Amino acid sequence: MATPTRIGLAGLAVMGQNLALNIAEKGFPISVYNRSTSKVDETVERAKKEGNLPLYGFHDPESFVLSIQKPRVIIILVKAGLPVDQTIKTLSAFMEKGDCIIDGGNEWYENTERREKEMAELGLLYLGMGVSGGEEGARNGPSMMPGGSFEAYKYIEDILLKVAAQVPDSGPCVTYIGEGGSGNFVKMVHNGIEYGDMQLIAEAYDVLRSVGKLSNAELHQVFSEWNKGELLSFLIEITADIFGVKDDKADGYLVDKVLDKTGMKGTGKWTVQQAAELSVAAPTIAASLDSRFLSGLKDERVQAAKVFESSGVSDIFVEQTVDKNQLIDDVRKALYASKICSYAQGMNLIRAKSVEKGWDLKLGELARIWKGGCIIRAIFLDRIKGAYDRNLDLANLLVDEEFAKEMVERQSAWRRVVCLAINSGISTPGMSSSLAYFDSYRRESLPANLVQAQRDYFGAHTYERIDVPGAFHTEWFKIAKQSKN
Numbered sequence: 060m061a062t063p064t065r066i067g068l069a070g071l072a073v074m075g076q077n078l079a080l081n082i083a084e085k086g087f088p089i090s091v092y093n094r095s096t097s098k099v100d101e102t103v104e105r106a107k108k109e110g111n112l113p114l115y116g117f118h119d120p121e122s123f124v125l126s127i128q129k130p131r132v133i134i135i136l137v138k139a140g141l142p143v144d145q146t147i148k149t150l151s152a153f154m155e156k157g158d159c160i161i162d163g164g165n166e167w168y169e170n171t172e173r174r175e176k177e178m179a180e181l182g183l184l185y186l187g188m189g190v191s192g193g194e195e196g197a198r199n200g201p202s203m204m205p206g207g208s209f210e211a212y213k214y215i216e217d218i219l220l221k222v223a224a225q226v227p228d229s230g231p232c233v234t235y236i237g238e239g240g241s242g243n244f245v246k247m248v249h250n251g252i253e254y255g256d257m258q259l260i261a262e263a264y265d266v267l268r269s270v271g272k273l274s275n276a277e278l279h280q281v282f283s284e285w286n287k288g289e290l291l292s293f294l295i296e297i298t299a300d301i302f303g304v305k306d307d308k309a310d311g312y313l314v315d316k317v318l319d320k321t322g323m324k325g326t327g328k329w330t331v332q333q334a335a336e337l338s339v340a341a342p343t344i345a346a347s348l349d350s351r352f353l354s355g356l357k358d359e360r361v362q363a364a365k366v367f368e369s370s371g372v373s374d375i376f377v378e379q380t381v382d383k384n385q386l387i388d389d390v391r392k393a394l395y396a397s398k399i400c401s402y403a404q405g406m407n408l409i410r411a412k413s414v415e416k417g418w419d420l421k422l423g424e425l426a427r428i429w430k431g432g433c434i435i436r437a438i439f440l441d442r443i444k445g446a447y448d449r450n451l452d453l454a455n456l457l458v459d460e461e462f463a464k465e466m467v468e469r470q471s472a473w474r475r476v477v478c479l480a481i482n483s484g485i486s487t488p489g490m491s492s493s494l495a496y497f498d499s500y501r502r503e504s505l506p507a508n509l510v511q512a513q514r515d516y517f518g519a520h521t522y523e524r525i526d527v528p529g530a531f532h533t534e535w536f537k538i539a540k541q542s543k544n
Contacts, residue, residue, distance in 0.1 A: 064087075065132075067124065092118075135161070200432050202429055256398060271390075290394065400457070
């Protein structure tokens with residue numbers, strides 16, 4: 060290889076390999092490196108098989124770095140945290156001023172901001188870039204969320220525009236997000252919304268299966284049908300696929316043999332922690348996280364089921380006779396309305412952080428780049444983009460004229476599904492908390508007056524009045540004592 064390559068990529072696990080092959084396929088010669096050399100050889104082999112792509116493997120960091128044209132751009136895709144710092148240390152030893160490192164992993168945004176400062180001291184540029192779409196997206200076109208040095212973004216913009224998912228009428232699913240750790244933050248919230256989405260779909264499945272008694276074949280049919288309308292999305296599509304897969308080790312369907320215990324990597328937890336830090340209500344996302352925690356207590360749940368079964372917990376549950384078609388329609392509407400709440404919470408969280416950090420993030424543009432390639436890609440992101448295009452300062456998606464109308468049209472079905480689930484002893488924490496979020500947000504008066512009065516009673520925290528400006532404190536205890544005498 061006499062001519063230098065255009066870009067380098069270090070870290071050849073699933074995402075790294077696929078992204079490297081995608082870049083090479085788009086006509087950009089790429090150098091690749093991995094600490095364990097077998098992955099390098101495997102990737103080079105794949106590049107040959109998949110069309111003699113211009114991908115070159117290196118077994119040592121120095122020859123890898125020196126093989127790339129200046130100013131060098133290197134994407135790293137390794138596990139978040141310490142491995143990123145170690146990889147940066149290894150590679151930066153051979154890099155020169157003006158070169159650029161891009162972290163494409165799911166990193167905590169403050170780590171990116173720290174590294175950007177450290178790299179600047181060495182004269183290097185740094186980007187933290189969220190990449191969504193899983194294995195298939197990385198290979199054929201992901202959604203990418205680069206944040207940090209704008210100069211670094213400009214080095215690589217031509218590559219990203221070609222490598223990203225391409226959506227007709229709205230372009231490549233990539234944009235410069237903003238300064239600092241904004242790219243990582245946006246990707247983190249994207250994953251939080253994804254948690255909410257997946258939980259809501261699981262609840263729809265539970266109600267249809269447990270109350271509606273739908274078979275996997277019927278569920279496959281229902282979700283395939285849903286994927287042709289307002290719910291058209293990657294997650295609905297793969298859910299339909301899952302219901303169609305037979306078990307290759309025994310009779311029946313594979314989904315019924317999968318242990319009901321959900322794993323997680325941490326981005327959902329970070330999203331909920333940030334929501335709490337910023338005082339942004341994100342109950343749908345929080346409920347999805349709690350559901351994952353509870354799913355992890357499989358052994359405890361098995362024992363609890365025995366305890367409550369013998370105590371007659373299910374005696375009060377009425378065997379519901381339901382009109383299957385009506386239930387399917389109601390659940391579809393409940394799922395859609397709940398999803399809007401989940402996205403509204405995610406967008407509000409991004410905006411709150413943007414205000415705090417001065418990032419000036421464009422919510423409509425985020426909806427645009429999520430329309431293709433990523434896990435939460437969905438037809439209704441078009442509508443979300445439209446809502447923010449109509450009103451940049453939209454307080455909440457729920458009050459956008461179009462979405463407000465849709466919520467009102469779906470609320471009866473939504474309430475029916477939640478009541479049906481409650482009366483059948485089935486938990487729908489995502490749908491229920493979305494409904495509670497909607498009901499709290501749309502009410503002019505909430506019982507918070509009582510909570511504030513209690514705070515003033517025991518802690519002299521004062522309160523405001525609805526009729527007179529200012530802060531007030533009342534000696535509630537003394538008045539109560541006098542009235543008791």
